[in-house]
Amino acid sequence: MASATLASKTFDGDDQVFFARLSGDFNPMHMEPLAARRTQAGTAVVHGIHAVLWSLDRLVELGAVTGGMAGLKVQFAKFIPVGSTVHLKLVRRDEKSVIAELALGGLTTTILGVTLGTPKRTDGIALPGDISKTIPTDRPAILVHLEEAMDLSGWIDFASPARQVENGFPHAAAVIGSGRVAAIALLSRLVGMICPGLHSIFAAFAIDLIETPRHHDGLWFRVSGTDERFRMVRMTVSGAGVSGSVQAFLRSPPVVQASLSDISKLVAPTEFAGSTALIIGGSRGLGALTAKVIATGGGRVVVTYAIGREEAIQLAEEIHAHIPRGVCDVIPYDARQDAAEQLKTLIADVSHLYYFATPPITRQKEGLFVSSLFDEFIQVYVKGFYDCCRFLDEHGSRALTAFYPSSVFVENNPLPMAEYSMAKMAGEILCDNMNRSAGRVHVIVGRLPRLRTDQTATVPPVESGEPLGVMLPIIRKVQSRSGS
Amino acid sequence: MGEQEILDVLARVLCDLLMDDSIVLKMDTRREDVPNWDSLIYINFIVAVEIELGIKFKVADVESFANVGEIVTTIKAMMR
Numbered sequence: 001m002a003s004a005t006l007a008s009k010t011f012d013g014d015d016q017v018f019f020a021r022l023s024g025d026f027n028p029m030h031m032e033p034l035a036a037r038r039t040q041a042g043t044a045v046v047h048g049i050h051a052v053l054w055s056l057d058r059l060v061e062l063g064a065v066t067g068g069m070a071g072l073k074v075q076f077a078k079f080i081p082v083g084s085t086v087h088l089k090l091v092r093r094d095e096k097s098v099i100a101e102l103a104l105g106g107l108t109t110t111i112l113g114v115t116l117g118t119p120k121r122t123d124g125i126a127l128p129g130d131i132s133k134t135i136p137t138d139r140p141a142i143l144v145h146l147e148e149a150m151d152l153s154g155w156i157d158f159a160s161p162a163r164q165v166e167n168g169f170p171h172a173a174a175v176i177g178s179g180r181v182a183a184i185a186l187l188s189r190l191v192g193m194i195c196p197g198l199h200s201i202f203a204a205f206a207i208d209l210i211e212t213p214r215h216h217d218g219l220w221f222r223v224s225g226t227d228e229r230f231r232m233v234r235m236t237v238s239g240a241g242v243s244g245s246v247q248a249f250l251r252s253p254p255v256v257q258a259s260l261s262d263i264s265k266l267v268a269p270t271e272f273a274g275s276t277a278l279i280i281g282g283s284r285g286l287g288a289l290t291a292k293v294i295a296t297g298g299g300r301v302v303v304t305y306a307i308g309r310e311e312a313i314q315l316a317e318e319i320h321a322h323i324p325r326g327v328c329d330v331i332p333y334d335a336r337q338d339a340a341e342q343l344k345t346l347i348a349d350v351s352h353l354y355y356f357a358t359p360p361i362t363r364q365k366e367g368l369f370v371s372s373l374f375d376e377f378i379q380v381y382v383k384g385f386y387d388c389c390r391f392l393d394e395h396g397s398r399a400l401t402a403f404y405p406s407s408v409f410v411e412n413n414p415l416p417m418a419e420y421s422m423a424k425m426a427g428e429i430l431c432d433n434m435n436r437s438a439g440r441v442h443v444i445v446g447r448l449p450r451l452r453t454d455q456t457a458t459v460p461p462v463e464s465g466e467p468l469g470v471m472l473p474i475i476r477k478v479q480s481r482s483g484s
Numbered sequence: 485m486g487e488q489e490i491l492d493v494l495a496r497v498l499c500d501l502l503m504d505d506s507i508v509l510k511m512d513t514r515r516e517d518v519p520n521w522d523s524l525i526y527i528n529f530i531v532a533v534e535i536e537l538g539i540k541f542k543v544a545d546v547e548s549f550a551n552v553g554e555i556v557t558t559i560k561a562m563m564r
Contacts, residue, residue, distance in 0.1 A: 073503065075501060075502070075503070075525055075528070076524065077522045077524060078522065091503075091504075099503045099504075101520075108519070108520045111502060111503050111520065112503075113503040201524070203524055203527075203528060204501075227531060229543045229546075230527045230530075230543075232527065232531065247528060249524070249527075415516070
């Protein structure tokens with residue numbers, strides 16, 4: 001529905017730092033790529049409010065918003081990954097309003113509605129609440145639980161002086177005033193650091209611009225409602241010349257897999273003794289769980305990581321600390337790169353391979369089929385798996401049993417997951433052919449149901465299976481074919 | 485409320501959320517037929533409809549609605 005692009009911007013790491021300082025929103029989802037990897041976005045994302053203020057600044061600069069503003073309404077639809085380029089498009093303009101949207105690769109990430117006019121006079125409207133109940137500016141993002149959110153309220157001071165805000169968004173500040181720009185920026189801190197805080201997703205806000213008798217440099221907020229079903233928080237905000245409402249979601253925290261102590265109740269200490277398992281993608285999720293299970297059963301494990309080095313090392317330390325004679329080695333491995341080059345220093349004689357390498361599986365995409373996405377999945381799920389098996393077959397002295405984690409999506413074929421499902425099906429065909437060939441590699445394919453991992457933790461929450469209950473029988477089946 | 489009245493409420497709420505007055509909802513309209521009607525906005529839509537009509541959907545219903553007609557039918561049953 002949008003018309004031509006008015007302006008474009010690539011948000012980079014410097015932009016993240018700039019806006020975090022300006023707004024006071026240092027949520028790891030924006031600032032720490034490794035932590036952001038474990039969120040629903042799967043990567044560090046741009047502050048939504050930064051994108052909004054940049055858009056507003058351009059709309060004013062380019063003459064789409066002239067005269068004055070009476071209100072601003074925003075819906076966030078999709079994440080903007082850091083490093084990506086968004087395009088500002090003017091959708092509609094009439095004498096009362098301007099509708100614009102931010103697009104990323106043909107998808108709308110943000111819808112903005114500007115009400116033209118002048119700020120309302122609000123002599124009769126109550127002033128913000130008790131400003132002595134000020135939230136400290138120097139504390140990290142708060143971990144709010146939904147049940148305690150209902151009682152939250154408080155005053156938030158501006159994170160930056162008004163002139164700094166004015167420098168960042170001069171055109172918007174010229175029309176609505178630097179105090180109101182700062183107040184809008186502060187919404188980012190409210191949601192990202194205070195309520196819902198650490199595990200938040202900003203959904204929407206709507207504000208009226210108001211003329212208040214007193215202008216405090218800050219914003220009062222109060223939770224007006226919560227919804228357990230959707231983990232949603234609604235708030236009212238007022239102060240610094242704005243008054244309105246905010247909606248946000250409390251997303252699921254990173255998934256914690258079963259502990260070694262839990263696993264040791266189910267797995268005998270020598271159950272997998274004598275085996276050496278290479279676990280591609282073992283730093284977290286199902287890979288880390290598999291490593292714990294095999295190590296608990298006395299098997300030696302080598303876990304690989306593509307990005308999560310610290311997580312992989314933590315896993316190895318946990319195994320070494322809790323399992324007598326536990327052996328867990330850690331090596332870097334990127335399934336998109338040459339397998340032989342990366343595995344040539346592998347000393348262990350591998351008897352079992354668990355291949356959990358995966359890019360983020362849920363993507364923001366335009367259209368039914370995106371060939372570049374399909375190519376990416378094929379590279380990891382088909383070529384990467386085959387090359388890894390071939391190297392181990394050629395360089396090991398033992399027969400290799402490999403586990404290929406396919407998905408029930410091959411059967412269900414959910415519409416938005418076409419490329420993923422197709423690539424997994426191609427992987428299954430490859431595995432079948434490998435089993436029918438004369439090689440020493442035997443592949444066991446399992447179509448896994450939706451399991452509780454970082455990749456499946458969504459808003460709204462979708463029911464997911466318990467990983468240990470599903471994976472343990474599979475691991476036992478794979479390990480029962482011992483390499484010789 | 486009749487089907488058309490409910491349909492009108494749903495269309496009004498969605499037009500407001502998506503800031504697009506040209507959206508027309510029919511009984512067989514699916515979410516993918518409406519540009520930008522993504523999962524987060526869908527939840528906002530459901531909550532806004534609940535507030536507007538004074539009802540509360542079950543989560544299972546919200547997840548299973550295949551088209552607008554199923555939402556209308558459920559609302560109609562809830563308001564009997």
